Amino acid sequence: EADIYQTxxxxxxxxxxxxxxxxxxxxxxxxMYWYQQDPGMELHLIHYSYGVNSTExxxxxxxxxxxxIRTEHxxxxxxxxxxxxxxxxxxASSGFTMRAFxxxxxxxxxx
Amino acid sequence: xxxxxQNSPSLSVQEGRISILNCDYTxxxxxxxxxxxxxxxxxxxxxxxxxSIKDKNEDGRFTVFLNKSAKHLSLHIVPxxxxxxxxxxxxxxxxxxxxxxxxxAGTRLAVHP
Numbered sequence: 001e002a003d004i005y006q007t008x009x010x011x012x013x014x015x016x017x018x019x020x021x022x023x024x025x026x027x028x029x030x031x032m033y034w035y036q037q038d039p040g041m042e043l044h045l046i047h048y049s050y051g052v053n054s055t056e057x058x059x060x061x062x063x064x065x066x067x068x069i070r071t072e073h074x075x076x077x078x079x080x081x082x083x084x085x086x087x088x089x090x091x092a093s094s095g096f097t098m099r100a101f102x103x104x105x106x107x108x109x110x111x
Numbered sequence: 112x113x114x115x116x117q118n119s120p121s122l123s124v125q126e127g128r129i130s131i132l133n134c135d136y137t138x139x140x141x142x143x144x145x146x147x148x149x150x151x152x153x154x155x156x157x158x159x160x161x162x163s164i165k166d167k168n169e170d171g172r173f174t175v176f177l178n179k180s181a182k183h184l185s186l187h188i189v190p191x192x193x194x195x196x197x198x199x200x201x202x203x204x205x206x207x208x209x210x211x212x213x214x215x216a217g218t219r220l221a222v223h224p
Binding site for chain 2: 006009033035040041042043044045048058059090092098099100101102103104105107
């Protein structure tokens, strides 16, 4: 249905490592988002972007950073992963409507 | 401060019966509401939405009702099918802004034969 892709799907990594979660969309959407979700909990907005070179922090504080150098690409980086970063990370994009399209998510485990 | 609340973490329904999932919100500025369905290890997929100028929107087996005075919306699925078993998230947004969706905690629906 939607052309938004996240890699990797699953990642297990050691404490202190730097990681980048990739997100790309081919729909030409200006707006892109990163949500974080723990089991049984809400999806929390951690970053969003309204276009190239525009990034804002979301409602949930996160130690991660994002960049938006190209319209289609919105990667999320953790400079030093910790066990508290273990979660599912969901990338989404939207165009003129309020409907957001989600990628399949990255399940991150930091050991 | 949870602006969108889904107070039932789970719901079990027999196949063929109606499933009713509820959602409450606190922010009166929200004027657009969406329901998403999520399977394990996948991203949410859009199901149905409703604008605050309406009180009902229907799409096949799915109907969303909005009660603005009570700040409450519900999703009705009829008849329920085993393939409907998933987690359902309610989301709310303000129009004219930047489309930030605020999600509830989800309700896990199990449809059994």
